[in-house]
Amino acid sequence: MTKTTRITRIGTVIVPVSDQERAVAFYVETLGFEKRLDAPFGQGGRWIEVAPVGAATTIALVQAPDDGTAPIVISLATEDADGDHATLVAGGVDADAAVMRMGDYVPPMFTFRDPDGNQFRMVERD
Numbered sequence: 001m002t003k004t005t006r007i008t009r010i011g012t013v014i015v016p017v018s019d020q021e022r023a024v025a026f027y028v029e030t031l032g033f034e035k036r037l038d039a040p041f042g043q044g045g046r047w048i049e050v051a052p053v054g055a056a057t058t059i060a061l062v063q064a065p066d067d068g069t070a071p072i073v074i075s076l077a078t079e080d081a082d083g084d085h086a087t088l089v090a091g092g093v094d095a096d097a098a099v100m101r102m103g104d105y106v107p108p109m110f111t112f113r114d115p116d117g118n119q120f121r122m123v124e125r126d
Helices: 020-030 081-090
Strands: 007-017 034-041 045-051 058-063 073-078 109-113 119-124
Touching (some): 020 045, 081 109
Parallel strands (some): 007 058
Antiparallel strands (some): 045 058
């Protein structure tokens, strides 16, 4: 039997939006979601997460690039990003060359693609 990953849940669905304020208003005021996180991200960007009250999975409303080509990405929570990265790479999965480490408040993560090229982000979370 092959070694499996340590995925515990679907963490976040990353949705590119053209206007983050308009998107927050829609999800919070129209759909009744709660805003769970609004923090600086990258160079002058914002990472905003919303979710239905009580839900474990969130939606991240990220700024789409000007050309509108950003895909929706599903984030999977794992207990061990390094271990899962090694397992997937050893199994021949198309994954980033290394686990990303961006600093104190950003958990270790990497992106991999399924056989159809769909992107998934593996994020180490408790």
